[in-house]
Amino acid sequence: MKQFDYVRPATVAEAVAAAAQPGATYLAAGTNLLDLMKGGVSRPDRLVDVTHLEGLDRIERLADGSLRIGALVSNADLAHDAGFAKSYPAVAEALLSGASAQLRNAATVGGNLLQRTRCAYFYDTASRCNKREAGSGCDARDGENRTHAVLGWSKSCIATNPSDFCVPLVALDAIVEIEGKSGRREITLDELHRLPGNTPERESALEPCDLIVAVRLPPAARGFAAHARYLKVRERTSYAFAIVSAAAALRIENGKIAEARLALGGVAAKPWRARAAEDVLKGVAPTADAFREAAWRALTDAKPSGDNAYKIELARRIVVRALTLAAAGTPARIPALPASPFASTSGAIHA
């Protein structure tokens, strides 16, 4: 392994200062970064271990009704927090559908937001990849790309963001709190991830030294608790990334959809908020026709980036199903097979 410095600051200010050195990167649980380092994909000179920073491991309900999740809260702790799962069931279901139990115990909220794509050409250092090495080319374009992006891709990059967690978060207008060289600021999660354009190496809106310290769910987010689901189609029941996933959340009043939230995962370089589809649903009854119309709207701009045209039709169907499930109501307990189309199958006892 490449030799690197390892520092473990005690405060956020020290961490930001320690990250100022070129070649420095933050280390949280390392569930993605360490793999990247072992594969020679990332070769940092300095790891700034943020896991010992004070005060970033709390889940706090704020006075205005929003929820603040510290960046170091583990995926498992968040998903298994009973109050959290009750208020934001689609987020909890998404968390539990990701990775494996072991990884969820380690992985952190902040780290999840910044996990890298699973594009095989990004991981394979012998392949050309504009994201890994700016301007080198994209071997995925004409390669094995049946799981690649169908929305928001460019000729430079067709990779997808693999996060499950981010999909319901972006649907619920989550806000990211960032500590940087010039102090604290916040942006919406939707603004955090960038589409590739001509600069796929720039994946997020973060500047050097920026450290995500918390994710906040605004007060309105809990208004969807009664009708919120995450649905994920994948090639095995657990420990697999989504081919396509969707988070659907509805606020239903007097038999009509007062407000809808919809986002897709596995389709683009960012968690894909489908606002046009949400608009279609506003004020209408939650019917199959309405959901089909929404699905159609959500994928209007989709186009295959390779051998993946099927993902567009699959995404439409997943949208319809996720909305249907959401309309039917959030189950009292998170299913044993979270986010699986087979969540309702009886007899399943583990994921």
Add this chain to the structure above:
Amino acid sequence: MPELNLTSAPAHLRHGSSIGQPLTRRDGVLKVKGQATYAADNHPPGMLFAVMAVSSIAHGRVTSLDVAAAKRHPGVIEIMTPDHKPQLAIDPEIKTNPFVFRMEVLQSNEVRYANQPIAVVIAETLEAATEGAALLAPRYEMLPALVGLDAGESFVPPVVGVGNPTENHRGDIEAGLAAADKRIEAVYETPPQYHNAMEPHAIVAHWDGDNLSVDMPTQGLMLSLGRIAELFGIAPDKIHIRSPFLGGGFGSKGLMAGPPVLGLMAAKLVGRPVKLVLRREQMYGPVGHRAPTRQRLRIGADGEGRLTALDHHARTVSSTFDDFYEPAADASHTLYAAPAIRTSHDAVRVNTGTPLFMRAPGEATGSIALESAIDEMAWACGIDPLAFRLKNYAEVEPITGKPFSSKALRACYDQGAARFGWSRRPLQPRQMRDDAGFLVGWGMGTATFPALMFQAEARAAIRRDGTGAMEIGAHDMGQGAWTALAQIAADAVGLDIDRVTFKAGTSDLPDAGIAGGSAHTATAGAAIHSAGAAVIAKLADLATHDERSPLFGAGNAGVIARDGRLIRRDDESRSESYTEILARAGVAEVEARGTGAPNPTAMEEYAMHAHGAVFAEVKVDPELGQVRVTRMVGAFAAGRIVNPHLVKSQLFGGMIWGMSFALHEEAITDRRSGRIMNANLGEYHIPVNADVPPLDVVTVEEHDPHVNALGIKGVGEIGITGSAGAVANAVWHATGVRVRRFPIRIEELLT
């Protein structure tokens, strides 16, 4: 050697017979406590770490390596390259016997496949060696890579598998097809697959002058010993290999591959003990894999649904530099009674590591195609798939006309179908839904695997203190050899299992043959059985020839060995303990050797196979195409079952692998570069716990007097056959969509 002295079934429950008892594995507690020493757990004093640098191109040559940069890295001791390495005694390209395959041990700068070793860095720490390998920054002269089943001109290999004829026929295929009322022709594709044993290949090598000590997982201690001796020009008795546990082999650890040889060379180069462990992605190249296939089946049936012709052709690949051909079409030799059968193979060469044996090589790939095609033919004839198979039940082996040594397949069909509830299956596809609206399908497949035997020897001893010993260089790959063979040993010497010291897993013990071909329990077991009989015979001689013994003169009547005593066969009141016999004779112990080997006369006379029937239920999301297997029942007849508990686990593992074959596994190869794009356990999908449904295994009673003295047929590989086809057929029955390319993907079911 680890201390193996654990008992899970008390003696009073075993009724004097160890064979047939469902003992839990005797090494289980060691494994659970982390005390079972696998090869990479060894750290002799002064040990260094070796890391392979592997090629990122699939074809070409290495033109430069930055050896200086790697050497400058702190902790790096040596860089082994084609220009700087210990000389081998023979050219590794020479195939000295049919079980020698070519390996890459830095004999040249040529690159023949991606992930081929091109240098080895030896350092004080694993981290330094790893970085040293990265710093080599190889440059290449690249040549176009040959990739896939259409990579080039096809040819007919001289043999397939291990010396099987490339083509076989019986009867007139074209006439059979012409006479048929119903015909189908279908092409099935299976992908390249990799063994992915949990334990990667690993070696700890320690040279002491000409003496060589090796810790290495191997399925063939003596084959490895012979190959090492030959490559390094040293006498076999100078080499000691320890392989007490394997974390899975599945065929990939059967024959000596390049990487462990590199470990031996590295240790020789630096004159210190060296450990070399493959990274997961390095397992996708130099240690074998299952080759992809494209199989065309043409089947004819008459108006009654009786087969008139079965034509099975398989295209496969081998490497550009060696020959191993997945004998997929041979799966059609033994199961269905077609009057005309033809099987044939052709191949192309691609830039890949040489494909080799992987659990049920040929049988697994061939089975999924054959069982799918039989299902298609049954449907074409409008007959239930089980009824169709029974109508075409082979009373003699179809390709040879030989009788079977035993064949309880009918009982497997009956018992499996009854357990599954098959009789309620609607003939038409897409008829069943569950309460939640999922499509439900039921499929079946027939399982079969040959009952093979290799050669083995064992040494047995009985000691004056009334204990016994059995020694054989057998291999526990996780299947439970430590337990099953000890059970056979206990019965062989007429002692309780806890009174017998069972030694295995090292190269200084008698040759147990290779742990492959599902033949290890049969082969090693036969040797143990015969060594036990031989040592009991010696003990009996001591007693029956001694006037002072109550057994004097019982020579003709014979004696029985039971519970540490010899008992006169015709008068059980006359008996004597082993201790008494040896004490009176004044000897500390008697010992004897015995061998196990196939019986050529029986092989000439009979077709010998294990059989089974697998039934699967799947559910498919009608809109989203995701598949879930919800139950599987397998009924298998495999001769005598030495340990029902371990056998059940073996069959579970096989059935899960079959399901994996149908729905999950595929090495994704970049069609331009020939590089494998998912060489890790995150993206090379095998089933996880949540994918595995309740499994039900029935072992059907079967007595085979011909296969070997113990009547054992072996269960290591049969579970994967039949199962893959059963799942695929269930997907068809659920959806009405016949997918002929495996694994079945979601997009194929988005109708």
